[in-house]
Amino acid sequence: MRLYTSEAMRAADARAVGLGYPSLLLMEAAGRAVAEVVARAYPSPKIVVLCGKGNNGGDGLVAARWLRLWGREVEVYAAAGQEGDAGLARSALEAHGLKIQPLEAWAPEPGSLLVDALFGTGLRGRLEGFWASLVAQIRASGLPTVAVDLPSGLPYEPHLEAELTVALAGLKTEHLFYPARSACGRVVLVPIGMPEPALVSPALPELLTPDGMRRLLPRRPGNANKGSVGRVLVVGGQAIYTGAPTLTALAAARSGAGLVTVAYPAGSAVQPPLEAIRKPLQDWSGEGLQGAKAEAVAVGMGTGPEGVAAARAALELGLPTLVDADALQVEVIDAYLQARLPTVITPHPGEAGRLLGRSAAEVAQQPLESAALLARRFPGAAVVLKGGPTVMALSPVPDSAPVLAVNTTGNAAMASGGMGDVLSGIIAAYLAAGLEPWDAARLGVYLHGLSGDLIGKVGMLAHEVAEGLPEAVWRLSKGRVRGFWAQEPEADEAP
Ligand SMILES: NC(=O)C1=CN([C@@H]2O[C@H](COP(=O)(O)OP(=O)(O)OC[C@H]3O[C@@H](n4cnc5c(N)ncnc54)[C@H](O)[C@@H]3O)[C@@H](O)[C@H]2O)[C@@H](O)CC1
Ligand SMILES: Nc1ncnc2c1ncn2[C@@H]1O[C@H](COP(=O)(O)OP(=O)(O)O)[C@@H](O)[C@H]1O
Numbered sequence: 001m002r003l004y005t006s007e008a009m010r011a012a013d014a015r016a017v018g019l020g021y022p023s024l025l026l027m028e029a030a031g032r033a034v035a036e037v038v039a040r041a042y043p044s045p046k047i048v049v050l051c052g053k054g055n056n057g058g059d060g061l062v063a064a065r066w067l068r069l070w071g072r073e074v075e076v077y078a079a080a081g082q083e084g085d086a087g088l089a090r091s092a093l094e095a096h097g098l099k100i101q102p103l104e105a106w107a108p109e110p111g112s113l114l115v116d117a118l119f120g121t122g123l124r125g126r127l128e129g130f131w132a133s134l135v136a137q138i139r140a141s142g143l144p145t146v147a148v149d150l151p152s153g154l155p156y157e158p159h160l161e162a163e164l165t166v167a168l169a170g171l172k173t174e175h176l177f178y179p180a181r182s183a184c185g186r187v188v189l190v191p192i193g194m195p196e197p198a199l200v201s202p203a204l205p206e207l208l209t210p211d212g213m214r215r216l217l218p219r220r221p222g223n224a225n226k227g228s229v230g231r232v233l234v235v236g237g238q239a240i241y242t243g244a245p246t247l248t249a250l251a252a253a254r255s256g257a258g259l260v261t262v263a264y265p266a267g268s269a270v271q272p273p274l275e276a277i278r279k280p281l282q283d284w285s286g287e288g289l290q291g292a293k294a295e296a297v298a299v300g301m302g303t304g305p306e307g308v309a310a311a312r313a314a315l316e317l318g319l320p321t322l323v324d325a326d327a328l329q330v331e332v333i334d335a336y337l338q339a340r341l342p343t344v345i346t347p348h349p350g351e352a353g354r355l356l357g358r359s360a361a362e363v364a365q366q367p368l369e370s371a372a373l374l375a376r377r378f379p380g381a382a383v384v385l386k387g388g389p390t391v392m393a394l395s396p397v398p399d400s401a402p403v404l405a406v407n408t409t410g411n412a413a414m415a416s417g418g419m420g421d422v423l424s425g426i427i428a429a430y431l432a433a434g435l436e437p438w439d440a441a442r443l444g445v446y447l448h449g450l451s452g453d454l455i456g457k458v459g460m461l462a463h464e465v466a467e468g469l470p471e472a473v474w475r476l477s478k479g480r481v482r483g484f485w486a487q488e489p490e491a492d493e494a495p
């Protein structure tokens, strides 16, 4: 599944039409799907559909027809001058005897439900004049609103705020990224019959889906032993961040690693989990790490200024490595890539900003672009730019266009200390289990967020997210996970 910009979705529409798929069929499917979602989510109120001049308005006119045919009380207010498919949708509705009123005549009616079919992906620039005051009037009414495709006005200000948004054919950036995402409310994605070749475009970011991620889960044969399913070495810890490597080790073990070893400065207060092997080090010379039994390393968590020394010591093991936190320095990552080691880097916006020479705020405002820049700067490394949502990027070879992926799990309750350390442990466990960096990164990010969603409450702690991983993996493996865009998420899995 791909993530679209408005432009990319319009291109997909054009490809469908180019393939011979009639656009009126798409509009009919879109409008009917909107009607179905509205009818199910709002069984009783009077429905007021507000339609613009373009195809978004056309979808609203189709939805109004079906809702009326299903016996719902429907009023329609529309801009004048629909043409093409939207014009046909208008005459089809009028053929059923419904009188369409001008948009200017709309006034808020308490108890009604609004369907916002004013603007979708065709909006160019901010709303002004009549449209801006209509948006203000609708918002001031406080009436519940269902948006067709996008809340009108997005991604600019002003825009409508929807309780529910019915995304047509594919999810758009506004449905995933803040602040626009807040205006969408609950998002339900509906297919509209678009031919698959029209939808797929490798240049668009991949959206991590339950099906896609389930396929990446490593199989655990019945005769597995602790040495055969992946052993992880965690290298970190220092005076004040003694919990960080412990959380990473816990998460690696909870992700199925057969053995976890924690290497930390001797004399520090690091307390590895009971099940872990301890490796207290006298210094970061690297000698102390030799002989550690592992198939992958996680380095950098809680090392403070010793991060570079720790990462250089770990580099000598020649293993697939996850580089995090204090080890995230340009010279470290370059050294790993020069050594041709499979590498995953997991910066948060502050660390990414440091690597790119930008501010954390700039990175957080442009996560897709920033992840792509990091991938180009560090070709061969799987880049995990953490955030809500986390974005991943990989340029397989120098100067290659990065492939991008966007996570679809996780929630704001995960904004608390130690969550990143847990993510590092998960990804390291999958590296140790033999997954390629790109697969380990995507699966790890997805499961981390899924475990957080299964808890879903503010105040949850990082170690609880680690403890929840077996349940998250089990549900994913059994096909019991649905994307946030599903019409009816399973009751016991919704946050
Ligand atoms: N084949 C297709 O193209 C399909 C399109 N679909 C729907 O069509 C929508 C896109 O339709 P359109 O491309 O017609 O675009 P919209 O309906 O989103 O908006 C286009 C209209 O808005 C006006 N407009 C643009 N910017 C404005 C601004 N800043 N201020 C005031 N007016 C402005 C344009 O002049 C035009 O009349 C999608 O969001 C979706 O709802 C669906 O029907 C499915 C198929
Ligand atoms: N609002 C949010 N939505 C989704 N995930 C979030 C959100 N806030 C934080 N997270 C996740 O929590 C983790 C935080 O990582 P990080 O900042 O490195 O924490 P720490 O350094 O305390 O371990 C990341 O994986 C991030 O994606």
Ligand SMILES: [K+]
Pocket: 056, 116, 117, 118, 119, 120, 147, 148, 149, 150, 151, 152
């Ligand atoms: K809309």
